[in-house]
Amino acid sequence: MAVAELSPSYVNSRLSATQLPSLSAPVTNRRRLALQRRPRTALISCSVVPEQVKAPVAVPAEDSRGKPECFGVFCLTYDLKAEEETKTWKKLINVAVSGAAGMISNHLLFKIASGEVFGPDQPIALKLLGSQRSFEALEGVAMELEDSLYPLLREVNISIDPYEVFQGAEWALLIGAKPRGPGMERADLLDLNGQIFAEQGKALNAVASRNVKVIVVGNPCNTNALICLKNAPNIPAKNFHALTRLDENRAKCQLALKAGVFYDKVSNVTIWGNHSTTQVPDFLNAKIYGIPAKEVINDIKWLEEEFTEKVQKRGGELIKKWGRSSAASTAVSIADAIKSLVTPTPEGDWFSSGVYTDGNPYGIAEGIVFSMPCRSKGDGDYELVKDVIFDDFLRQRIAKSEAELLAEKRCVAHLTGEGIAVCDLPEDTMLPGEM
Amino acid sequence: MAVAELSPSYVNSRLSATQLPSLSAPVTNRRRLALQRRPRTALISCSVVPEQVKAPVAVPAEDSRGKPECFGVFCLTYDLKAEEETKTWKKLINVAVSGAAGMISNHLLFKIASGEVFGPDQPIALKLLGSQRSFEALEGVAMELEDSLYPLLREVNISIDPYEVFQGAEWALLIGAKPRGPGMERADLLDLNGQIFAEQGKALNAVASRNVKVIVVGNPCNTNALICLKNAPNIPAKNFHALTRLDENRAKCQLALKAGVFYDKVSNVTIWGNHSTTQVPDFLNAKIYGIPAKEVINDIKWLEEEFTEKVQKRGGELIKKWGRSSAASTAVSIADAIKSLVTPTPEGDWFSSGVYTDGNPYGIAEGIVFSMPCRSKGDGDYELVKDVIFDDFLRQRIAKSEAELLAEKRCVAHLTGEGIAVCDLPEDTMLPGEM
Numbered sequence: 001m002a003v004a005e006l007s008p009s010y011v012n013s014r015l016s017a018t019q020l021p022s023l024s025a026p027v028t029n030r031r032r033l034a035l036q037r038r039p040r041t042a043l044i045s046c047s048v049v050p051e052q053v054k055a056p057v058a059v060p061a062e063d064s065r066g067k068p069e070c071f072g073v074f075c076l077t078y079d080l081k082a083e084e085e086t087k088t089w090k091k092l093i094n095v096a097v098s099g100a101a102g103m104i105s106n107h108l109l110f111k112i113a114s115g116e117v118f119g120p121d122q123p124i125a126l127k128l129l130g131s132q133r134s135f136e137a138l139e140g141v142a143m144e145l146e147d148s149l150y151p152l153l154r155e156v157n158i159s160i161d162p163y164e165v166f167q168g169a170e171w172a173l174l175i176g177a178k179p180r181g182p183g184m185e186r187a188d189l190l191d192l193n194g195q196i197f198a199e200q201g202k203a204l205n206a207v208a209s210r211n212v213k214v215i216v217v218g219n220p221c222n223t224n225a226l227i228c229l230k231n232a233p234n235i236p237a238k239n240f241h242a243l244t245r246l247d248e249n250r251a252k253c254q255l256a257l258k259a260g261v262f263y264d265k266v267s268n269v270t271i272w273g274n275h276s277t278t279q280v281p282d283f284l285n286a287k288i289y290g291i292p293a294k295e296v297i298n299d300i301k302w303l304e305e306e307f308t309e310k311v312q313k314r315g316g317e318l319i320k321k322w323g324r325s326s327a328a329s330t331a332v333s334i335a336d337a338i339k340s341l342v343t344p345t346p347e348g349d350w351f352s353s354g355v356y357t358d359g360n361p362y363g364i365a366e367g368i369v370f371s372m373p374c375r376s377k378g379d380g381d382y383e384l385v386k387d388v389i390f391d392d393f394l395r396q397r398i399a400k401s402e403a404e405l406l407a408e409k410r411c412v413a414h415l416t417g418e419g420i421a422v423c424d425l426p427e428d429t430m431l432p433g434e435m
Numbered sequence: 436m437a438v439a440e441l442s443p444s445y446v447n448s449r450l451s452a453t454q455l456p457s458l459s460a461p462v463t464n465r466r467r468l469a470l471q472r473r474p475r476t477a478l479i480s481c482s483v484v485p486e487q488v489k490a491p492v493a494v495p496a497e498d499s500r501g502k503p504e505c506f507g508v509f510c511l512t513y514d515l516k517a518e519e520e521t522k523t524w525k526k527l528i529n530v531a532v533s534g535a536a537g538m539i540s541n542h543l544l545f546k547i548a549s550g551e552v553f554g555p556d557q558p559i560a561l562k563l564l565g566s567q568r569s570f571e572a573l574e575g576v577a578m579e580l581e582d583s584l585y586p587l588l589r590e591v592n593i594s595i596d597p598y599e600v601f602q603g604a605e606w607a608l609l610i611g612a613k614p615r616g617p618g619m620e621r622a623d624l625l626d627l628n629g630q631i632f633a634e635q636g637k638a639l640n641a642v643a644s645r646n647v648k649v650i651v652v653g654n655p656c657n658t659n660a661l662i663c664l665k666n667a668p669n670i671p672a673k674n675f676h677a678l679t680r681l682d683e684n685r686a687k688c689q690l691a692l693k694a695g696v697f698y699d700k701v702s703n704v705t706i707w708g709n710h711s712t713t714q715v716p717d718f719l720n721a722k723i724y725g726i727p728a729k730e731v732i733n734d735i736k737w738l739e740e741e742f743t744e745k746v747q748k749r750g751g752e753l754i755k756k757w758g759r760s761s762a763a764s765t766a767v768s769i770a771d772a773i774k775s776l777v778t779p780t781p782e783g784d785w786f787s788s789g790v791y792t793d794g795n796p797y798g799i800a801e802g803i804v805f806s807m808p809c810r811s812k813g814d815g816d817y818e819l820v821k822d823v824i825f826d827d828f829l830r831q832r833i834a835k836s837e838a839e840l841l842a843e844k845r846c847v848a849h850l851t852g853e854g855i856a857v858c859d860l861p862e863d864t865m866l867p868g869e870m
Binding site: 106260261264 | 681753
């Protein structure tokens with residue numbers, strides 16, 4: 001049993017510089033990012049008139065330090081161009097994820113890295129945003145991504161600075177948010193998380209791609225998305241989404257269960273409005289086997305009185321069963337939301353997303369982020385669907401969610417540059433099972 | 436804004452029985468499985484002569500009750516045959532997973548359901564095995580799978596009875612195992628978990644597909660796999676695998692880091708032996724850019740003294756960083772292990788799996804489960820690779836792992852039908868960071 005012996009000259013003759021670009025480079029040790037923290041503005045309570053708070057101004061990228069340092073094996077040189085000769089790689093895209101050390105991200109990041117979300121020929125650079133407290137966990141996530149050997153995952157960076165993480169980002173998936181503490185009102189949460197999303201909006205405005213697509217998952221996600229887009233005036237408002245796809249998926253599942261059909265036969269399901277208990281799962285436009293769901297299900301009492309509750313109670317039920325919130329299916333729904341923007345929407349169908357209402361054809365108030373039916377050509381952009389129908393029942397429920405989002409907007413005026421915040425949120429509309 | 440009105444006759448004219456098979460069925464409520472528990476044999480301590488324990492006998496499928504009840508939306512009728520007309524669906528396969536409520540499964544099940552593992556045209560039935568304690572969590576997992584709307588996922592069943600879950604199984608992914616308690620010796624763990632795998636082997640033997648492929652993940656996985664296959668004499672011993680793929684993936688990552696190349700340039704990495712600290716990550720046969728890793732890395736001291744330790748310490752490092760064990764990357768490696776069996780191995784390369792040693796060409800003792808280099812035609816089967824080289828250093832280390840597995844085998848003789856157990860395990864060889 002002899003060891004194969006290769007002379008150095010044999011080795012050299014086999015390897016040209018382009019074939020093996022970093023053989024001559026020094027051994028790469030794992031490098032870590034220095035922990036750097038931007039000074040935080042003091043927390044502003046929503047019920048206090050915030051006189052000192054100015055309208056948001058785009059922060060110049062004063063401290064952009066070029067490409068942030070990479071993690072472990074992802075620091076290695078690779079030659080994407082050389083690979084183009086044999087494979088049809090697309091250009092590397094930068095995907096920034098906040099809350100990257102959390103459970104939702106722990107599912108989502110591996111989906112993105114595997115090629116399941118952006119496609120099997122799309123190289124990915126992941127930029128992971130965490131907190132100082134979670135920084136070691138973030139390193140753990142990066143190590144697990146290394147150990148997974150995903151060929152499409154070409155760069156991983158970890159940081160606690162949004163200005164570093166969002167540098168050149170083409171997608172920003174904003175998952176991180178503070179959970180609601182005991183005794184905390186929705187207004188408090190709006191303010192607490194609003195601060196985070198105002199800061200992240202400023203960072204996106206300063207350093208992200210001018211056409212970055214932003215999906216806000218951290219709650220209250222509609223108003224967080226609004227705050228984010230208002231703090232990023234140089235990015236099209238149309239590019240900001242609040243995630244209501246999990247609600248849509250749950251609505252489809254409940255309609256399928258009720259109709260006795262497999263869920264791939266259910267289409268055209270819209271979630272209208274806020275990601276809260278005022279949300280409106282739309283059974284009027286929904287179709288089963290291509291015909292109106294109302295005709296198939298034929299139980300108007302169930303549709304009007306039980307369906308919405310079933311969709312909304314799902315998260316709470318899951319927490320009871322499973323002991324924690326639904327990280328896996330939330331991650332699936334984020335992947336679905338992205339896929340809906342990067343692949344053409346099937347003929348005749350649509351998907352729900354919380355998007356900016358300016359110019360909407362439904363008569364919904366402008367200047368809020370409202371979940372509505374969208375279609376995409378697969379280019380990352382979307383258009384609102386025109387051929388939907390309304391009846392009084394649907395209109396009334398949409399109006400209620402609209403009123404709530406307008407109230408939430410008044411409550412965060414100090415964070416959107418629209419003056420003095422006035423909070424008059426009447427009731428708690430957090431979805432059960434959410435933070 | 437008028438509601439579209441469709442007359443009943445219009446509805447009927449559009450829908451034939453095959454198009455909409457269960458419209459006329461009564462509303463399907465979520466049904467639950469009755470909790471049924473098989474009597475457990477008393478725990479037998481490894482150091483005690485187990486005179487009462489008989490050699491395993493295949494248990495007849497006395498209580499096979501036909502198809503177990505399904506979960507929620509997966510109970511709905513669907514017509515796979517009707518779909519065949521438009522799509523090229525394959526025949527539904529049954530995939531059984533134990534420890535289904537745990538964190539590794541929480542990642543793996545969604546990968547399987549998405550089509551990432553068995554392919555985009557392979558419908559899946561998932562059979563989830565949990566414990567009485569975890570039964571509600573199992574329902575939570577099934578609910579999250581419902582909410583994910585995976586079109587390939589056609590059936591989900593949950594149960595605490597392996598005879599029910601393994602019924603007709605074509606794949607059995609045995610992830611569930613008891614964690615090692617404080618002060619518990621490896622010998623105790625071998626016995627405690629060995630009991631579980633003996634029972635599951637009997638269940639597989641009684642009710643699974645005669646060509647079921649079994650991947651054992653629960654530790655100590657090599658000897659658990661041995662116990663399992665010895666209790667399933669009617670299933671080919673060749674069909675049982677112990678997972679060493681995470682070790683292989685980690686070894687590839689460390690070689691890439693050291694060589695300064697991206698990990699997709701590293702190939703032919705074997706993990707030899709036991710999934711324990713006696714495992715042998717093989718740098719002698721490993722290749723980087725197709726040439727021997729030793730020639731590329733050219734640092735024999737690092738290869739001989741640090742490389743193996745780096746691979747093995749990874750799990751412990753991750754626990755320190757991340758606060759829990761590496762569920763996500765373990766799930767990725769299980770998916771990799773399955774994909775390696777259902778897709779043809781790339782020309783010239785191989786993968787590692789812990790398989791039965793009978794007939795191996797390396798001179799390794801027969802009758803144990805040992806990780807070795809395998810190739811597959813993609814038909815679920817594999818063959819051992821013949822063209823590997825050995826030197827004294829590799830031989831010595833392989834011999835040490837072989838000796839350990841032979842000792843483990845003597846320690847579980849009461850569970851494999853080979854007589855009286857004698858335990859002489861000299862040291863603790865659990866990998867850091869594993870249960």
